[in-house]
Amino acid sequence: MGLVRILLPLPRAAAKWAPEKGGPLLGAALSSCVTPSWAGLPPPSPARRLAWAEEAVEVYRGTADTEGLSRALALRAHALLLSGRFEEACTAATAVPGEASWALTAFVGDVRAQALAGVGRTEEAVSVAQACVEAYRHLSAPDRRDRALGSLPGALRTYGMVLAAVGRREESVAVYEECAALLAAMSLRELAHVELVRPQVLAELVGVLRALGRYGDALGVGPEAREALRGPLAWAVPEIVLPLRVRLLVDLARCHSATGDPAEAGACAVEAVAEARKPHGVGELTSALDCLADVLGELGQTEKESSTRRELAELRDT
Numbered sequence: 001m002g003l004v005r006i007l008l009p010l011p012r013a014a015a016k017w018a019p020e021k022g023g024p025l026l027g028a029a030l031s032s033c034v035t036p037s038w039a040g041l042p043p044p045s046p047a048r049r050l051a052w053a054e055e056a057v058e059v060y061r062g063t064a065d066t067e068g069l070s071r072a073l074a075l076r077a078h079a080l081l082l083s084g085r086f087e088e089a090c091t092a093a094t095a096v097p098g099e100a101s102w103a104l105t106a107f108v109g110d111v112r113a114q115a116l117a118g119v120g121r122t123e124e125a126v127s128v129a130q131a132c133v134e135a136y137r138h139l140s141a142p143d144r145r146d147r148a149l150g151s152l153p154g155a156l157r158t159y160g161m162v163l164a165a166v167g168r169r170e171e172s173v174a175v176y177e178e179c180a181a182l183l184a185a186m187s188l189r190e191l192a193h194v195e196l197v198r199p200q201v202l203a204e205l206v207g208v209l210r211a212l213g214r215y216g217d218a219l220g221v222g223p224e225a226r227e228a229l230r231g232p233l234a235w236a237v238p239e240i241v242l243p244l245r246v247r248l249l250v251d252l253a254r255c256h257s258a259t260g261d262p263a264e265a266g267a268c269a270v271e272a273v274a275e276a277r278k279p280h281g282v283g284e285l286t287s288a289l290d291c292l293a294d295v296l297g298e299l300g301q302t303e304k305e306s307s308t309r310r311e312l313a314e315l316r317d318t
Helices: 002-006 009-017 017-035 047-063 066-082 085-096 101-120 120-137 150-166 169-184 198-213 215-228 232-236 236-256 262-276 279-298 302-317
Strands: none
Touching: 017 047, 017 279, 047 066, 066 101, 085 101, 085 150, 101 150, 120 150, 150 169, 150 198, 150 302, 169 198, 198 215, 198 236, 198 262, 215 236, 236 262, 236 279, 262 279, 279 302
């Protein structure tokens, strides 16, 4: 995909001087740039991804390639989702033709479920996510191009997430655990297409288990979740991994407190605050400081607790 980005001027020139043949070539190149992938390299920004997707849609509208247009429309919906434009992503997802391939239809369903959750329509998102999971379960082995679009683990992660959002936590845990087991059975080659799903699933599973009061189970998943959030992935997508790591550390700290281990809780809380002070983690700093203040109180470190609560109050006032 990186090489395709570098060589984009070539198909653009071909589309300009020979639209009939160059148009589909440019559309395919742009779609390749937008297609979700994991290659150990930082992905393009959501803005750039969306610009390529918009261009691909326009290019395909000028051709007779209906399959290419459907794919470009689906990728545009996904790019809007990544940009946080959830309402537009919902609309864009419904614009993908119903006769699209099964793999593309399943991918669009996953995009729509996440977008619906993003605008607070979580009950509707549950049914869409469930249908998406069933579509992936009955999908025959997709080709290489379709594997890059979406997967059953990704759909299960979305389903678990929206189940938790509507308070169906026990069901959410079951879905997350199924997903984790599925990921554990995958080869390294298979995992390359769903690399980001594993840390998301494990960290979110810890959060749901904590919410259910299953603190021992949450702590049991904790080491694997922490390991999944290290390595090249943390370097490639820190804007996703770092907030996830902070939330995980806060959840683990709360679980250690609940099980009577304030010293270990303190270690997790201190690490959470340190991670939250980094640029991509700052959105979680309030939660991390609140957790640290509570743990310092349990440890009887009143001066440090007061200092932390003052910082927390100042942060909330800004």
